Amino acid sequence: MDDTAGEIRPEDDGQRRRVRADAQRNLDALLRAAMAVFATSGVDAPVREIAEKAGVGIGTVYRHFPQRSDLIIAVFRQEVDACADAAPALAAAHAPGEALSRWMRRYLDFIAAKRGLAAALHSGDPAYEILPSYFQKRLVPALQSLLDAAAAAGVVRAGFAATDLLRAVAVLAAPSQELGPEHGRRMVDLLLDGLRYGAGPSPGG
Amino acid sequence: MDDTAGEIRPEDDGQRRRVRADAQRNLDALLRAAMAVFATSGVDAPVREIAEKAGVGIGTVYRHFPQRSDLIIAVFRQEVDACADAAPALAAAHAPGEALSRWMRRYLDFIAAKRGLAAALHSGDPAYEILPSYFQKRLVPALQSLLDAAAAAGVVRAGFAATDLLRAVAVLAAPSQELGPEHGRRMVDLLLDGLRYGAGPSPGG
DNA sequence: ACATATACGGAACAATGTTCCGTTTTTCAA
């Protein structure tokens, strides 16, 4: 059993073994299950519940995500990516002004859904410290491109920082939990109107 | 409700036995210990740690606070009370405008310190649902009295709702965690300047 | 001083995050 090296081992820096198919399958199942469970039971849902829903053992969960927070982070990043990727898609399908407001609505939904996660984010757990920077890294460019396009088209004024807009919406979404879902939408629309105000030659024509 | 006639038992509505001295002592010790532990380790600190710091057994903690959240709530209410009670004290010691801005600073400190608690508040646990109303019930009148006095003195404009101001500061305090403690202070000062703007005959003289 | 209500302390229980390791499955080369 001592495998006395006949020839060195086939690892070196050449490509190692492929990722096992079952491992990949379980990883996908876990992410899907976690997303569903977090959405219904919140981010405090037991790991066992996610494992069961994914049809895998607990050990498998911890093989892929050494800590519970790693699973949360993975889901979060995935949803941030989805939101960011929506920007170019909307830009391709709509006029600049329409694309901008649709994306803002999309972003608002994301923020509202991530309510429970926000609590974890601010829990002080250092595991989550990387999330805000990822959030910014992905979403700021996404929004900025929409803003620039809208400004170039003359439907909003230029010079407004995407960062500030993202933060403002995130903050505004918080009270909308208690004040009804309409509140957040109205506030976002108001912000957009504010941007439109100083835009082209005149608001009315 | 008639609860049987006569005076069978010595309870009725006459005062029952005095609260035992040790019970009161332990209650006080627990509140003090909890406040200290929450401040250093956050609201997720283990109950055992608080019990130890207070010098009592775990059973005693649960006698006074049947659930962990009850202890958190008790500490929260106590600190809300302290903040609310600061209003009349400041009003007595300072001119209306000065009292107002000092209290706002005091309130900002309270909000900033209660960061971890805010996460628990929005965790969805129904145990905490009563806190926002208590918060409003105590702090809105406290701030309103300061606002009214300042408006009467002509140093701020009238008609601004205390509720909105409280909410705005609470929301503004959140980003100040990352942007440094100065940020929150500046934002509050800005809000107050906003109030002063439409106040008397003119800002400058 | 004594009887009793009250409160205390901590062992025991339950839920949940995490680790460990024997077993199973996949991959790769002969």
Next chain:
DNA sequence: TTGAAAAACGGAACATTGTTCCGTATATGT
């Protein structure tokens, strides 16, 4: 195709922490 090793799996076992229970200790009032 076959066999061995690498990789992954599953879940029992462990650690931590909220909560319950109950025998013991103590304050209160007569």
